[in-house]
Amino acid sequence: MLKDYDLKQLVSPLLQWFLNHARVLPWREKPTPYRVWVSEIMLQQTRVEAVKPYFERFTTALPDAKALAVCPEDELLKLWEGLGYYNRVRNMQKAAVEVVENYGGQLPADYEKLLKLKGIGHYTAGAVASIAYGIPVPAVDGNVLRVLTRVSADDTDIMKQSFRNEMEKLLEKLMHGADGRNEKNVFPWMEDADDLRAKVYHQNLAGAFNQALMELGATICVPNGAPLCTECPWKDFCEAKKQELIGQIPVKSKAKPRKIEKKTVLILRDDEKVAIRKRPAKGLLAGLYELPNVEGNMGQEEVLSMVKEMGYAPIRIQPLGEAKHIFSHIEWHMTGYAVRVEEPEMHPQVQCEKNRADGLLFVEAEDAKEKYAIPSAFAAYAKYMNILLGNEKKA
DNA sequence: AATGCGGGGAC
DNA sequence: GTCCCAGCATT
Numbered sequence: 297m298l299k300d301y302d303l304k305q306l307v308s309p310l311l312q313w314f315l316n317h318a319r320v321l322p323w324r325e326k327p328t329p330y331r332v333w334v335s336e337i338m339l340q341q342t343r344v345e346a347v348k349p350y351f352e353r354f355t356t357a358l359p360d361a362k363a364l365a366v367c368p369e370d371e372l373l374k375l376w377e378g379l380g381y382y383n384r385v386r387n388m389q390k391a392a393v394e395v396v397e398n399y400g401g402q403l404p405a406d407y408e409k410l411l412k413l414k415g416i417g418h419y420t421a422g423a424v425a426s427i428a429y430g431i432p433v434p435a436v437d438g439n440v441l442r443v444l445t446r447v448s449a450d451d452t453d454i455m456k457q458s459f460r461n462e463m464e465k466l467l468e469k470l471m472h473g474a475d476g477r478n479e480k481n482v483f484p485w486m487e488d489a490d491d492l493r494a495k496v497y498h499q500n501l502a503g504a505f506n507q508a509l510m511e512l513g514a515t516i517c518v519p520n521g522a523p524l525c526t527e528c529p530w531k532d533f534c535e536a537k538k539q540e541l542i543g544q545i546p547v548k549s550k551a552k553p554r555k556i557e558k559k560t561v562l563i564l565r566d567d568e569k570v571a572i573r574k575r576p577a578k579g580l581l582a583g584l585y586e587l588p589n590v591e592g593n594m595g596q597e598e599v600l601s602m603v604k605e606m607g608y609a610p611i612r613i614q615p616l617g618e619a620k621h622i623f624s625h626i627e628w629h630m631t632g633y634a635v636r637v638e639e640p641e642m643h644p645q646v647q648c649e650k651n652r653a654d655g656l657l658f659v660e661a662e663d664a665k666e667k668y669a670i671p672s673a674f675a676a677y678a679k680y681m682n683i684l685l686g687n688e689k690k691a
Numbered sequence: 692a693a694t695g696c697g698g699g700g701a702c
Numbered sequence: 703g704t705c706c707c708a709g710c711a712t713t
Contacts, residue, residue: 339708346699380697417710437708510708519706520701580696623697672698
């Protein structure tokens with residue numbers, strides 16, 4: 297059990313290791329509260345490598361909370377396109393509005409206040425408070441749970457909320473003792489605390505400690521495959537290694553099997569424009585744009601009659617084959633068709649922004665790519681948006 | 692406590 | 703194929 301394990305012996309070796317092995321990451325160079333916040337939201341359930349290309353672009357386009365607060369939704373979603381979990385960015389914008397209204401545009405240097413903001417839970421509040429402000433509070437994520445259960449050979453199910461709560465309490469006590477969250481009093485029991493503080497990133501011991509735990513999990517005590525125990529600063533302290541339990545810890549209850557949904561996806565276009573459609577404001581891929589699609593896998597004839605039923609005059613149809621997209625809880629098994637139709641009577645752009653009754657928006661293929669956020673689920677078919685049908689060859 | 696919510700990399 | 707990632711909101 298972790299609560300019986302001596303965590304104090306781990307802190308100094310961990311920080312010493314982190315001094316030499318911390319990765320250079322964009323958000324570590326200039327850890328302003330806003331940049332730390334953006335990075336932490338992006339990093340929720342998302343790997344560092346996936347976040348990198350998004351972070352610079354996002355913070356350049358929206359350099360502070362005020363800019364984020366007033367950004368139009370389509371632009372915001374476009375900046376987030378492909379990152380997934382799109383409610384993260386919508387919640388972050390709601391929080392930005394609150395930060396501008398209540399905190400003068402600056403994130404509060406207060407764990408409890410951070411926790412009240414939309415999209416900020418225990419982990420993110422702890423990460424921002426410690427990394428941006430040096431406040432000694434823990435930031436317990438999947439990495440932390442893995443390295444701590446392994447080092448102590450704890451076989452508790454890490455999916456249990458109660459266990460996560462215990463870890464936070466334990467770490468909080470470790471970080472600031474019993475005298476509150478004083479940023480000048482991190483690891484008060486540690487003899488070389490001040491010496492280490494002088495050496496770590498931005499002289500921030502609390503932030504360095506939390507990041508070091510996660511760094512250890514991300515680069516040494518890895519989730520997939522064999523951990524690199526020979527390079528681990530805790531190799532002499534690790535109970536899982538001693539007892540050869542590395543492969544069995546952490547214990548994690550299994551996820552439910554995914555639901556399979558069949559879909560027919562259309563590249564519906566006339567001689568110049570292609571149809572897209574805005575998804576509902578709630579639920580899967582909320583507010584993003586998609587290729588028109590219906591439930592079920594249809595054949596050519598079925599698609600043609602449906603397109604006619606929708607009020608279009610098909611000229612030619614071309615099958616685009618099958619594609620699969622896997623979400624965390626759903627699988628889309630899709631079949632796609634390119635259907636060329638005669639020009640609809642009313643293009644919404646021409647008709648004073650009035651959408652067609654079927655909700656389809658006819659746009660230039662270039663615009664569909666550049667201006668509208670279309671999730672990766674449609675990538676297998678979206679790539680055909682700018683090819684022409686019939687005898688005309690690829691553009 | 693359980694469920695919904697993306698996408699991709701490692702094995 | 704399986705696992706899981708610097709999780710959070712809602713019910």
